[in-house]
Amino acid sequence: MKRFLRILKWGGIVLILLMLGMAGTSEVIIRWCVAPEPTIKGTPPILKEKVRTVGKRKILGRSWLEKREGIWMLYLEGDPFTMGYSNGRLTYDLLGIQEDEFLGTVVEKIPNALILRMVRTFVAYYNCSLHEHLTQEHKMMLYGLSLGAPRNHGYLGPVYNKYMNYHAAHDISHLIMDTPFVSASGCTGFAAWGDRTAQGHMISGRNFDFETARSFDVHKVVAYMKPDKGIPFVTVGWSGFLGAVSGMNKAGLSISMYAGHASGRGGSGMPISLVARQVLQYAKDLKQATDIICKAKVFVSDSFLIGSQKERTFIVVEKSPAKCAVRKAKDKRILVANHFLSPVFANDPEVKKYKASGTSLARYQRIDTLTKRKHGLIDAAKSAKILRDRRGQGGKDVGLGNRSSLNALIATHSVIFDMDLMRMWVSASPHQLGKFVAFDMHAFDKPLPKTTLPADPLFGKPYKQYKSFRKDLKRVSALLGKKKWKEALALGKKLEPINPKYYELLDYIGQGYAGSGDVKKAVAYYRKALAAQPAYPSERKQIERRLRALKGTK
Known part of the structure; x- marks a missing residue:
């Protein structure tokens, strides 16, 4: 017994020493991987400016921020440092809300302090050479942002490095598949033109399913960027964001980005959102856009849906760290989800x-069906209806929140582009349910209330009920985990009228009946769950296993 206690004692000491060693190593890596801040000659004039408020607009120099129909509008003009600094100063309060929520989400998803430290160390190590892949413009923008919004979180390193890493969050999320940055769902988009659309206009639409802190949706930002070099452009993003995931430039080029999955992961590279920004700022045609993307050294795989007003077509560029391919349309229509299709x-x-x-294939098939059905009719209003679609394969009612549907109620933003009008419609919160508000590339400052598309019928009370449903569904799952079958069953049955076609709830009710010994009802609910199109094959297999196990007890 004494020998066992000695082993236990020394084992505990060794474990503590290992943990301390890891902590020390972590701090060394984080400190070692601090990128140098760029240097500035003299004092930039913008540092002498003060933020002033005129009506509902906050103004700093030639830049400003105001809200239109529930969406923040940000106008930035000047050199890279000035644009970054103005972004930080004008969105400072919004950025604070967003950052606190975001970091809170990280802690919620990774509550173990040691694991969180390991993730933080991994990010620091992987991004150690990130600054080497940024252009001088990018560095100056980020440096300006760090001075404009000097929100310090010591454990995340210097502010400049923190914002640099934030811009690589999409890329890093591919590498850490169990962090809150990643949703197993994904983005979906389409483009149509010629006889496919109502007036022959070049139309594209996309859902951006970046499932993270709620403020990224609630406080989304439509930003007009007028850099001192290159082409003016508009992007849809969030506070403090200087890259692009959805946007259009004044030369008549649009771009939207979709996470991809392919073999080979590179070391550190240019964050993909900054690659997309390079396209908007410097490309005037599809060849220039393709060259920028294909030549970029990147972390991970992504697709880019790009339209050119001048060339009257859209393409999809599929890019991995090792390969780059261009997919062209065959019938004046092109679709994109999260799987690559090039030979x-x-x-x-x-x-x-x-x-x-x-779920990529299911979403691709659904958007294929809907865009075919709308042949010759597609316009902004029809596009909004497609992007809001919540049905499953074959148009089946699969309830609310099914990740294999186009609208799983998780999108950070949804955007529609009309390249002929040089106009874009952006969804107001929540997700795709709010109004689609119009913005004109040639008259960004001009309100267009008559062109606003109305909110989805689910908006308002039904959506609030759905949010409550999601919270209670987690409670059902927790009760099942504790084998409190009757309590889980009672709550599950109470939720059933709210979302009766949702497979996850039906599966939970089946588990509740199985645990309570009612095999007949458990079998019935498992079959209902399978008929409701589980989003992932792995989930379908789990339900099938539970069903087989019950049949074996008969």
């Missing part, structure tokens, strides 16, 4: 694996 990636094992295990 270059046809035999890629990661592409095959993702198609077989994710």
Whole structure:
């Protein structure tokens, strides 16, 4: 017994020393991987400016911020440092709300302090050479942002490095698949033109399913960027964001970005959102856009849906760290989800694996069906209806929140582009349910209330009820985990009238009946769950296993 206690004692000491060693190593890596801040000659004039308020508009120099129909509008003009600094100063309060929520979400998803430290160390190590892949413009923008919004979180390193890492969050999320940055769902988009659309206009639409802190949706920002070099452009993003995931430039080019999955991961590279920004700022045609993307050294795989007003077409560029391919449309229509379709990636094992295990193929098939059905009718209003679609394969009612549907009620933003009008419609919160508010590339400052698309019928009380449903569904799951079958069953049955076609709830009710010994009802609910189109093949297999196990007890 004494020997056992000695082993336990020394084992505990060794474990503590290992943890302390890891903590020390972590701090060394984080400190070692601090990127140098760029230097500035003299004092930039913008540092002498003060923020003033005129009506509902906050103004700093030539830049300003105001709200239109529930969406923040940000106008930035000047050199890279000035634009970054103005972004930080004008959105300072919004950025604070967003950052606190975001970091709170990280802690909520990774409550273990040691694991959180390991993740933080991994990010610091992986991004150690990130600054080497940024242009001088990018560095000056981020430096300006760090001075304009010097919100310090000591454990995240210097402010400049923190904002640099934030811009690589999308890329890093591919590498840490169990963090809150990543949703197993994904983005979906389409483009149509010529005889496919109502007036022959070039129309595209996309859902951006970046499932993170709620403020990224509630306080989304539509930003007009007028850099001192390059082409003016508009992007849809959030406070403190200097890259692009959805946008259009004044040369008549649009771009939207979609996470991809392919073999091979590079070391650190240019964050993909900054690659998309490079396209908007410097590309005037599809060749220039493709060259920028294909030549960029990147972390991970992504697709880009790009439209050119001048060339009257859209393409999809599929980019991995090792390969780059261009997919062209065949019938004046092109679709994109999260799996690559170019012949270059046809035999890629990661592409095959993702198609077989994710929701990308189901979403692609659904948007294919809807855009075919709207042949010759597609305009902004019809596009909004497509992007808001919540049905499953074959138009089946699969309830609210099914990740294989186009609108799983998780989108940070949804955008529609009309390249002929040089206009974009952006969804107001929540997700795709709020009004689609119009913004004109040639007259960004001009309100367009008559062109606003109305809110989804689910907006308002029904959505609030759905949010309450999601919270209670987590409670059902927790009760099942504790084997409190009757309590879980009672709550599950109470929720059933709210979302009766949702497979996850039906599965939970089945588990409740199974645990309570009612095999007949458990079997019935498992079958209902399977008929309700589980989003992921792995979930379908789990339900099938539970069903087989019950049948074996008869």
